[in-house]
Amino acid sequence: MNEPARDGEPTWEYLGIQALRAVAAFAVVLGHSMNFLERGYGVLPPVMTEFQGAVGVDLFFVISGFVMTISSGRLLRKRHPARVFLWRRLLRVAPLYWLLTAVKLLFLAILPQVLLVSRPSVWNVIASFLFVPAVNGRGLIRPVITLGWTLNFEMAFYLLFACSLKLRQRFLWALLPLIGALGLLGTARTVTWPAWTSLADPIVFEFAAGVLIAVGTMRDRLPNRLISALCVVVGAAGLFWIEPRFAWQLRAVFWGVPAMLIVLGTVGLEPALRHRVPRWLLLLGSASYAIYLIQIFVFPVVDGLADRLRASAPSVSPGWLGAGVVVSSMLVTAVAGVATHLLLERPMTELLKQRFGVERIAPIVRES
Numbered sequence: 001m002n003e004p005a006r007d008g009e010p011t012w013e014y015l016g017i018q019a020l021r022a023v024a025a026f027a028v029v030l031g032h033s034m035n036f037l038e039r040g041y042g043v044l045p046p047v048m049t050e051f052q053g054a055v056g057v058d059l060f061f062v063i064s065g066f067v068m069t070i071s072s073g074r075l076l077r078k079r080h081p082a083r084v085f086l087w088r089r090l091l092r093v094a095p096l097y098w099l100l101t102a103v104k105l106l107f108l109a110i111l112p113q114v115l116l117v118s119r120p121s122v123w124n125v126i127a128s129f130l131f132v133p134a135v136n137g138r139g140l141i142r143p144v145i146t147l148g149w150t151l152n153f154e155m156a157f158y159l160l161f162a163c164s165l166k167l168r169q170r171f172l173w174a175l176l177p178l179i180g181a182l183g184l185l186g187t188a189r190t191v192t193w194p195a196w197t198s199l200a201d202p203i204v205f206e207f208a209a210g211v212l213i214a215v216g217t218m219r220d221r222l223p224n225r226l227i228s229a230l231c232v233v234v235g236a237a238g239l240f241w242i243e244p245r246f247a248w249q250l251r252a253v254f255w256g257v258p259a260m261l262i263v264l265g266t267v268g269l270e271p272a273l274r275h276r277v278p279r280w281l282l283l284l285g286s287a288s289y290a291i292y293l294i295q296i297f298v299f300p301v302v303d304g305l306a307d308r309l310r311a312s313a314p315s316v317s318p319g320w321l322g323a324g325v326v327v328s329s330m331l332v333t334a335v336a337g338v339a340t341h342l343l344l345e346r347p348m349t350e351l352l353k354q355r356f357g358v359e360r361i362a363p364i365v366r367e368s
Contacts, residue, residue: 014070015282016266016273017063022284024063025291025337026330027056028147032295033329055239057150058206058251058259060292064154065210066263068161069172070217076169082162089158091352093289096345097151100293101128101144120144131155133198141195145296156182156199157207172215179208183252205252209260217267228268235261283338290345291337298333 031053078084108119120128120136127134128143131152136142142149160182164175186201216222223231238258266273284291306325 013274014267014270015277016270017066017263018285019273019277019281020059020263020266020285021063021288022281022291024056024059025284025288026334027053027059028292029053029295029330029333030326031056033299033326052239052242052255055255055259058203058239058255059262060150061153061203061206062210062213062256062259062263064157065207065212066214066217066267067210068157069211069214072165072171073218076165076171081168082165085165086158086162087356089155091356092349093151093154095348095352096290096340097145097148097293098129099344099348100297101148104144104296133195135195141198145293147293147296152199153201153204157204172211176208176211179204179211183208202250202252203256206256206259209256210263213260213264213267216264222268223264225269225272228265231261231265231268233265235259235265284334287338287341287345290340291333294336294340295329295333298329298336302328302332 034053072081075081075085105120105125121134124134124136125144128145128148131143131148133141133149133152134143136144136146140146143152157179160178161171161175164171164173164178167174182200183202183205186204189197189200222228235258238261239255242254242258302325305328
């Protein structure tokens, strides 16, 4: 879809990638709801036993590398591209995350039994707001909102990206080696290293995969439609069927490569997808960040309702109850996420951009 950009230059939105964001978000939600279901009720639909919702994170990382690089053309024409980039990313990611972190801390103070987690330390709270990895009350390297571990990696990537922008048109010459060095360092990391060093992890290679897909896109070196469709099918099959019984250091291979194939194929299929992606899926893609974060507040509510139903109707089979928990979690998270996006996230982000003088930039664009 061609439309004029803010600076008068035409841009092209990747609607397939926007839809893929929704798919990634709901893969994570589905995976967490099934884990929650299995722990709480001991049942899991047989068809879903092989599904690993965590692969949505790998899709997000590849998409992030693609989006940041594909939008770098106009960014490099700014007087201070690194500063502008970091401001935009901070204003886009931090406000909602900080707000929901504060809400969770309030819940922990008032109703700790609802969220079923231990109280975080003072440093864990501070580190959560700073996007710095820290050990929580359970001995895990997780922020107050446990899903925020992915945002710690996002912020690390943003910092590398911003530093590389200092080289202007040659920023990739620095970015890819920096990501490579961080990933390779992660293969040597042990549990004795400080918590903040957990950012050195091979999973960062997934950002590099997205960067390379963007480079190929900007140079018009994408596979044809048939190969693109094959990439999506093979990648989806890989994410669905590959067993998670591997060392964490190999995640970038076993899940990162299929995620890369899906993103590559989706970009290659853009000419065929752009007029066929339904508006509701694009809306879910726009709200994917809010959907990803809000799910932690949905599961306790759904669990409470399921417990009441189980107590009032003991004849309901665990299978039906489990299916209801999964479906309800998905639907409630979708509604809550879209509402949070439309009523809170988007107005708050626009207000902050106006307040701090950072003009809006379309997140998924390519120079025509």
